[in-house]
Amino acid sequence: MLSAFITHADCARHEMGPHHPECPERLGAINDQLLMAGLLDYMSQHDAPLATEEQLSRAHNALYVREMFTSSPAEGYHQIDPDTCMNPHTLTAAQRAAGAAVLATDLVIKGEVPNAFCCVRPPGHHAERAAAMGFCFFNNAAVGIRHALDVHGLERVALIDFDVHHGNGSEDIFHGDERVLMCSTFETGLYPFNGDIPKGPNMVNIGLATRSLGDKFREAVTNTWLPALERFEPQMIFISAGFDGHREDDMGNLGLVEADYAWVTQQLLNVADKHAKGRIVSCLEGGYVLSPLARSVAAHVKVLIGAD
Numbered sequence: 001m002l003s004a005f006i007t008h009a010d011c012a013r014h015e016m017g018p019h020h021p022e023c024p025e026r027l028g029a030i031n032d033q034l035l036m037a038g039l040l041d042y043m044s045q046h047d048a049p050l051a052t053e054e055q056l057s058r059a060h061n062a063l064y065v066r067e068m069f070t071s072s073p074a075e076g077y078h079q080i081d082p083d084t085c086m087n088p089h090t091l092t093a094a095q096r097a098a099g100a101a102v103l104a105t106d107l108v109i110k111g112e113v114p115n116a117f118c119c120v121r122p123p124g125h126h127a128e129r130a131a132a133m134g135f136c137f138f139n140n141a142a143v144g145i146r147h148a149l150d151v152h153g154l155e156r157v158a159l160i161d162f163d164v165h166h167g168n169g170s171e172d173i174f175h176g177d178e179r180v181l182m183c184s185t186f187e188t189g190l191y192p193f194n195g196d197i198p199k200g201p202n203m204v205n206i207g208l209a210t211r212s213l214g215d216k217f218r219e220a221v222t223n224t225w226l227p228a229l230e231r232f233e234p235q236m237i238f239i240s241a242g243f244d245g246h247r248e249d250d251m252g253n254l255g256l257v258e259a260d261y262a263w264v265t266q267q268l269l270n271v272a273d274k275h276a277k278g279r280i281v282s283c284l285e286g287g288y289v290l291s292p293l294a295r296s297v298a299a300h301v302k303v304l305i306g307a308d
Helices: 025-036 062-071 090-109 140-150 168-174 213-232 258-275 290-304
Strands: 003-007 043-047 078-081 084-086 115-118 157-161 180-187 203-208 236-241 280-284
Touching: 003 025, 003 090, 003 290, 025 290, 062 090, 084 090, 090 115, 090 140, 090 236, 090 280, 115 290, 140 157, 140 168, 140 236, 140 280, 157 168, 157 213, 168 180, 168 203, 180 213, 203 213, 213 258, 236 258, 258 280, 258 290, 280 290
Parallel strands: 003 043, 003 115, 115 280, 157 180, 157 236, 180 203, 236 280
Antiparallel strands: 078 084
16 A cells, blocks of 8 residues: 655745745755655655635634635735745645645545655644744644544544754644644754743653754654653654754754654654554655755655655
């Protein structure tokens, strides 16, 4: 059975101005790398649908969702914060990105694919229940998780976030929700400047010091994430897959490499195989230098699809 690769051309139409790090070329670089490595031959390719307001409102405040729809500019840019803005195509791209997580959830839970990678943008993990920020508008993984819980009736879902920045939006949405266990690593002292003190007992946040390198990252996963996941016994795993912790990405300074991303993916696959019937949905988050981003995604996907 082939893993799913979900994307859409609309995701490349969103842009936030020249020289912005969260650029459309990110998706092209990933696609080219997967194509050259032959990995797409082992994946079923799907177009991401548009997430509906109802689907978005399971993770976000309904008034906020409506505000995003009405804020979409007819031309030019609508500024959200100093680093985040909407162009005329942003809303559609954001709906596609969240819709990819919904489709991936359906495909995986129905047993049509073992797992899925959502190659989409804008990213999502900084989007809070009622606020866009940090390049993010809708929280893609959170929309997928709420779809799994509220529509498909799952009782325990894990969210894993290994972006170099803490997923404050996901924590805002899920803290205190006993159905969700969130495990996060991030570099301390970076945007959004929180995460060191978890907001709820279902949050396992591990801040890593600058230049921690792979050993410290793997230690955090082994000693903290994996025991928590073992106790939780998730029925499905979602991944907020950020690759900006790579040593060649100047957005952070953790010093990770492709082998670290492959390793953590294998650990999560082991947990999913044991507790969740192998069910994993991975959503692209950060990663802003094109070559290491593309190589890291390839390492991640290669493990997901079981390629040698």
